Amino acid sequence: MDKGLHLENVVKTHQITKEKDLLDKHIKKKNEVKDALKEKYESDIYEPYNSGSYAKNTAINTKFDFDLVSPFKRNSFGSNGTLKEMYEDLYDFLYEKYKNDAEVRKQKVSIGLDFYADAVGDKIKIDVVPGRELNQDQYTDDENLNLYVYYKYGNIDAGSERIKTNVQSQISNIKDRADKEKESIRKIIRLLKVWKHSKGDYPTKSFFLELITIKAFDNNTITGNLWDKLKVISEYIRDNVTKDGFTLTDPGNSSNNLADTLTELEKQQLSDDMKNMLERIDDNEVNIKIYFPENPKFKEKDNNENRYGTYKIMPVPPVKLNFG
Numbered sequence: 026m027d028k029g030l031h032l033e034n035v036v037k038t039h040q041i042t043k044e045k046d047l048l049d050k051h052i053k054k055k056n057e058v059k060d061a062l063k064e065k066y067e068s069d070i071y072e073p074y075n076s077g078s079y080a081k082n083t084a085i086n087t088k089f090d091f092d093l094v095s096p097f098k099r100n101s102f103g104s105n106g107t108l109k110e111m112y113e114d115l116y117d118f119l120y121e122k123y124k125n126d127a128e129v130r131k132q133k134v135s136i137g138l139d140f141y142a143d144a145v146g147d148k149i150k151i152d153v154v155p156g157r158e159l160n161q162d163q164y165t166d167d168e169n170l171n172l173y174v175y176y177k178y179g180n181i182d183a184g185s186e187r188i189k190t191n192v193q194s195q196i197s198n199i200k201d202r203a204d205k206e207k208e209s210i211r212k213i214i215r216l217l218k219v220w221k222h223s224k225g226d227y228p229t230k231s232f233f234l235e236l237i238t239i240k241a242f243d244n245n246t247i248t249g250n251l252w253d254k255l256k257v258i259s260e261y262i263r264d265n266v267t268k269d270g271f272t273l274t275d276p277g278n279s280s281n282n283l284a285d286t287l288t289e290l291e292k293q294q295l296s297d298d299m300k301n302m303l304e305r306i307d308d309n310e311v312n313i314k315i316y317f318p319e320n321p322k323f324k325e326k327d328n329n330e331n332r333y334g335t336y337k338i339m340p341v342p343p344v345k346l347n348f349g
Contacts, residue, residue, distance in 0.1 A: 028306075028313050029250030036212050036251075038320040039085040039219055047086075047147050051079075054140065054149045055091045062095055062153075065118055069101035071164055076154065076192045078231060081199045083214045087320055088222045090150035092135070094192050096170055099161040108157060108173035108186045112136075115155045133178045134188065159189070168193045169278075179286035191277030198276035199235050202242075209247060213238050213258050216251075220316050224298070228291045236273050236283060237262055252313075256303065263299035266292045 041048060059073045077092035078084035095115065102110045116136050120129045127140040135152040142148050156170030164170070172188040174181050181188065202210055217234045221227045241247075241261035247254050265271055266284075275281035287295070305312045 026310055026313075028252035028310055031313060031319075032212075032216060032251040032255060032317060034324075035219060035317045035319050036215055038323040039087060039215060040323075041079070041084045041086045041089060043320075043323050044086040047149075048079075048089075050143070050147055051089070051091050051149055051151075055093055055151055058093060058138065058151050058153065061122060062093075066095075066097070066101065069098050071096040071098070071158075073153075076196055077152070078218070080196050081235070083199065083211055083218070083231075083235060085215050085218050085222070086323075087219070090152055092152045092154055094154045094156060094170075096164055096168075097155060097157045098164070099158050101157070108171055109184070111155050111157055112173040112175060115153065119153060131175050133176045134172045134174055154192075156190075156192070167191070179288050179291065181285055188281065189278050190275055190281060194277040195232070195275070199239065202239055209254055210238060210242060212251060213255055216255055216317055217258075219318070220302070223316060223318060228287065229295050230286060233273065233283060233286060236276075237266070240273065259299045259303055263296050263303065267296045 055075060062070060062073050073093050073095045074080075075091055076094045078089060079091060097111055100106070102114060112131075116129070116131055119136055119138060123129055123138055123140075127138045130137045130139070132152065135154040138151040138153065140149040140151075154172070156172050158164035159167075159169050159171060169189065169191050171186060172190065174183055174185040174188060177183045178185075178188075199214075214235050217238065218231055221229065221231065221234065238258055241258045245257050245261060247257055266287075267289075271284055273283040275283050284292070302316050306316070
């Protein structure tokens with residue numbers, strides 16, 4: 026089979042624009058949550074904004090949500106207020122407001138709103154990420170934020186306040202690089218998200234896959250069809266993610282090593298899974314459909330012009346096929 030062509034079809038069937046109705050519902054709900062935050066916190070909060078895959082234009086339609094960053098002013102919870110107080114206050118507000126409409130839960134650095142299915146079965150997910158500016162009234166100049174770690178995040182302990190980052194820089198880094206090399210980087214990122222989604226609740230975050238894809242492009246010559254490119258990226262992940270000293274620099278803060286967001290066991294799992302995937306596809310190329318399935322909802326039917334017909338019991342090739 027043509028593995029490159031199959032992957033092109035995978036990307037095509039996972040385009041987020043194919044789920045326009047669901048996308049529009051996410052946008053509407055995101056705006057509702059955003060307005061609720063602004064009404065609640067008034068002058069204590071800057072304008073919330075979307076920061077996830079949709080903002081970076083790397084989303085897939087089988088699993089997408091909206092990450093809504095909520096930048097709080099330094100003294101929003103008092104001059105001695107802590108990041109934990111910020112996180113807990115936001116959770117309490119969201120829980121009281123949406124407890125009858127959604128499952129509201131605390132996550133590693135965000136608060137998840139999983140809204141119950143609507144009349145047609147659509148589910149909407151919004152992750153609200155609270156962050157606090159480093160110094161009072163500084164955010165409009167530098168856009169730097171401190172995040173609170175509620176659950177242990179890879180090698181970063183729960184309760185840590187050491188994640189200082191610039192989310193806008195993270196968005197720009199991925200979006201700008203993908204825009205320049207969109208025929209490669211963006212497609213590979215989307216394919217790795219399809220792979221991740223096919224494995225269920227996988228510990229590696231999409232942001233990690235985005236950054237390691239870019240790093241692999243920076244450290245390799247990437248040529249050929251889409252499978253050739255994906256194979257090089259997968260081999261890079263397999264061979265490097267478990268190495269001592271491997272770093273994945275946060276574009277929002279060069280002091281952050283985002284490799285720390287995975288434990289050593291999770292890094293080994295990622296490396297082993299890449300190794301197994303490559304070996305199984307090498308053994309039988311049809312296995313590529315297991316790891317990178319097309320979205321059956323949007324799988325295009327075979328074009329009749331490219332299919333064999335029959336005359337009585339004999340196969341007849343289509344007109345456009347040339348033999349010689």
